[in-house]
Every structure is written in C-alpha cells, then in structure tokens.
Amino acid sequence: MFAYTIRRLLAAFVLLILMSMVTFLLFNASAQDPARLACGKNCTVEQIASVRHKLGYDKPITTQYALLIKGLVAGRDFPDDAATKKNAPQTITHCGAPCFGYSNFQTSLVSTLIKERLPVSIWVAFFAFVLWMVFGIVSGVIAALFRGRWPDKILVGLALVGYSFPTFFIGLVLYTYIALQWQLVPTPEYISPLSDPVGFLRGAILPAVTLAMIYIAGYVRLTRAYVLEAMGEDYLRTARAKGLNERTIVIKHTLRAALTPITTIAGLDLGALLAGTPITETVFNFNGVGKLTVQSATNGDLPTLTAIVLISATFIIVANIVVDVLYAYIDPRVRYA
Template sequence: MWRFVIRRALFGLLVLWLVATTVFLLFFAGPADSVARRLAGPRAPQEVVNQIRDTLGLDRPLTQQYLGFLNKLLHGDLGTSFISQTPVSTLIMASLPATLWLVAGAAALWLTAGVTGGVICATAPRSLRDRLITVTVLAGISLPTFVLGIFMIFLALSVFPWLGLAPGPYIPPLEDIRGFFQVMIMPWITLAVVQAAVYVRLTRGSMLDTLGEDYIRTARAKGAPEHRVTYRHGLRAALTPVVTQFGVDIGALLGGVVVTESVFGLQGLGQLMIRSVRDGDLPVIIGAAVLAAAFIVVANILVDIAYSFLDPRVRLT
C-alpha cells in the first residue's frame, strides 16, 4: 500500500513539474522586451515596460529565470500580483474556502442523487421509473449551468422569497451559519443537478453490467436476499467507474467552478482566475494553474486507493 502511494506521489510530482514548466515557458519564453510588453499591455509607456523587465529579471538567461521560478515554487512562493501587489498565496487562500464549500456541498448532493437514481434504474431496467429518471437525466445534461443558475435565482427571489435565498459573496459558516446556507444552497443545487445527471447514467450502466456477472448469479442461487445482492455485492463493484469520474470531477472543479461562481457571485477561485486573465495578472494565473493541477493529482491518488476498498479483486502493487 505505502509503496504504491509513494510511487503515485512521485508520479504526481512529475506531473506538477511538467505543468509548472509548461506554464513558465508559455509566458516567459521569448525576448525580454516582448515578454515585458505583453505583461504591461500594448499601451503602457516604455518606462513601465522597463520596470517590469527589471523587476522580473527578464533580461537574465531563460535558464536562470526558470531555476529561480522553480526555487520559489518549491518554497511555496507563488509571486506577487501585478495588479494588487498582494502575494498570490494570500489571494488564493482568500478565494479557496468559497470554492471548497461549493464543491463539497454539491458533490454530496450529486453523488447521493446520482448513485441512488442509477441503482433504481438498474434494478428495474426499461420500467416506467427507469424511463422517467432517464428523461430527467437527459434534461439535466442538456441544460447549461448558467441557465439553470439564473432560473434558480428567479425562483428564490420571485416564487420563494420567504426562504431568504439570494446570490452574493461567500459567507464563512462560523461567521453566520444561516447566511452561509442562504448563499450556498442555490449554487449547490445548480452544480449538483448538472453533475448528478452524469452519475445516474454511469451508475446505471455499471450496475447493469455488474448484476450480470457470475458471482451475482451465484449469490442469488445461494439464497442471499436481493437487497444484499444489489447493494453489498453489485453496487460495491459497480462504483469503481463512478469513483473514477468523481475523482476527476472533484479535482477539476476545485480548480475553480467558473460559471457557477460567476452566476452567483461567490468570489471563489473561478472568479479570481477570470479577473486575472482579464487583467493579465501573470503570477496569479500561474499559481492558480499549478494549484488546479495539484488538486487533480491528489484526487487521482485517492481514487486509486479507494479502488482496493470497493473491489476486493483490485490490489495495490
């Protein structure tokens, strides 16, 4: 187990190095003046361009710049924002809680609804409930996130105003627990509806394949109760592809739920990345890209470990 974890962690570090190197070359490879001009903007005076070039050391050889970049990255120094002159790590840590809570709450909803709906469909294929859930799932997949978010805001403000739900900036739960839920419930439901549709289809297909296996027929022949066959033997093995998709989704969404955060104004990592790209704030863009890659690497390692607990046939070697 530990040998596997160490090997995957080393592989993850390799992936992070490749991501950091790619991002560095994408922005810094080129003549010093052209890079400084791109960072300063086309209308910036030459004095500003010269200041950026001297501050970032763009006149040094590219190898020295790259080694300095890696050294800062290893020490947790992501640089300083060009716009606000605030450390990038401070900006990220200020935006991260909103994204973490958004993804965590929505993940609990979509995983519960998706797996439950998939099991219901798989245990009664081609039945009325199977077809109704399938139609609902197709509607959820087809509905754009921003449209669903705007519809949720309309319902909250016009149809159910007594609930007190409203879009707005993230409120820490320890600061105001009621305000936290009033702000977060709509984004949770919006993100969960879109994601749950995928998990229903995935769970249904995996369950149908698993319930046709020989060991399932053997368990039934031995007189095992149907609920035991379905949930302990069937669902446990069928969750492998679901967990794989869950790990990918969690890792990717933690890097910034751009559309959902924009619709509801949560001021999370997604909003931070949009502002940074719009303003050309290079250090923040690089820091957010490396952080998103780290989330995906960690999520995939946890998924591989979860395989051994879900399916006894899988061994970590």
C-alpha cells in the first residue's frame, strides 16, 4: 500500500512536469507575442521591449521554461539580468518560491494573487460539497427506498429540473430573490471562516447552494442507482433470510455497499471544484480563482493562466490518488500492490 502510494506520487510528479511543458508551450510559443499581450493594447514599441525584457520573453524558449521551473522551486527575479541587478536594484521585483511569474495586468506577483484568491474558492467548494453530499445522498436513498412511488418521482423530478437550468440562471435567481428581494440572507460576500464562521456561512450560502444544485441532481440519480443495484444483490437476500430488521438491512448492508463507489466520484468532483468556479464566482462577485481565470483569459494574462492550469491539474491529480488510496481502506477486496 505504501509502495503503491509512493509509486502513484512519483507518476503524478512526472505527469505534472509534462503538463507544465505542454501548457507553457501552448501559451508562450504561439503566434502571438507574449510581451505584447502582457503589455496591453496601447503600448509603444519601447514599452513592449521593456516588458519583454522584464518578464524574460527575450530569452530562448527553453531558457524561459527553465526559469519558470527555477522560479517554482527556488524563486526568481524580474527582470533577471545581472546588469540591472547591479545598476538599479530597486527596479527588480523578487518573486519567492513557489514563483508562478509576474502578472503585468494586476501589477502583482501571480503567487500573491493566488494566495488571496484560492481560499475563497476552496472554502466555497467545501461548503457546496457538504451540501450536495448530504442532500444528494439522503434524497437518493429515499428515492431508492420508495422506488416507483411518489417520493421517488418527486425527488428524481426535482433533480432533473435542478439539473436542466444553467448555473448562471440559478445563481441569478437566487441572488435576485433570496438575497435582494426577500432578503432572507445577507448580500453574498466572502468572509473568511477562520475569522467569522457564521458570517462565512451566511455570506457564502447562495454561491454554495448554486454550486451544489448542479451536483445534487447528479448525486440523487447516482445514489438512487447504486442503492437499487445493492438492493438487488444476493447478499441482501441473505441478510433478509437471517431475519435482520429493515433498519440494519438498509443502513449496514445496503448503504455500505452503495455509498462506496460514490466516495470515488465525490472525491474527484471536489478536486475539480477546488481551483475555482468561474460562473458562480462571477455571478456572486466572489474574488476566487474562478473569477481570476475569467479575468486572465479576457486579458491574455499568460503567467496567471499558466499558474491556474497547473494548480487545477495538481488538485485533480492529488484527488485521484487520495480517492484510490481511500478506496483500499473502504473496500477490503481492493488491495493495491
């Protein structure tokens, strides 16, 4: 098991290196001049040249990639040249490890941006995760237990309705009615749960619900399907034949079997959400990584985009490993070697 985990982590590391190369190449070796993009529309030739020098775009592409990796591991300076360091050290921006680069648009280090934005996305994602797991699984189990009868029909119907509306629509409707018109909750804003947990819950409830809505729909159907599958298993017939009561049959025998595969899917879904949700964050004006993604994509802010891609990839790869390792603990039949 330990060996398996180590092997997986090594493979993940190699995968991330490859991802970084591909991302870097796609962004920086394209037809567009990255320095021009970074400088903006109304730049003079001199300004572009200065930006190019500052961000290191005047160096060969392999050197640029090496600098990116060096920055991640050890930090780097902008501009990274000996002459400037000697003559005008005050114009040098130092970027400590892990350095993702410098965003000329935000006139800020990318790592600083990420550090500000990431907690917003992560906390909202976790909030949504708890909501969809609780409501999705409970409704799914109820639907399965009442298969074909009205609770099933209503829950599956609602799930379908929730699933069919686009995120921005649900978000806007919730925002407009719940927050603004009926004022059932305060205007959504991000308050760090570390400083004010209740404030966080009140401020983030609408974006979390919006996010959860999409997933609840899927999880109701998934849970229902897995529970029904488990209910058809021979070992449930055995459990009945033993004379167990329905409660034990449902909770101990059915749910244990049905919920195990859901753990996998839930872990992966959460991993994918951690690096931000562009639509929801934009609708509720939450300054998370998702909104940053939208801004950076609009502006062609390559260093920030590269950083976001790498961070999302890391989350997803790590979530995969965590889920696989976790599975071995939940399902005794699975033993990795």
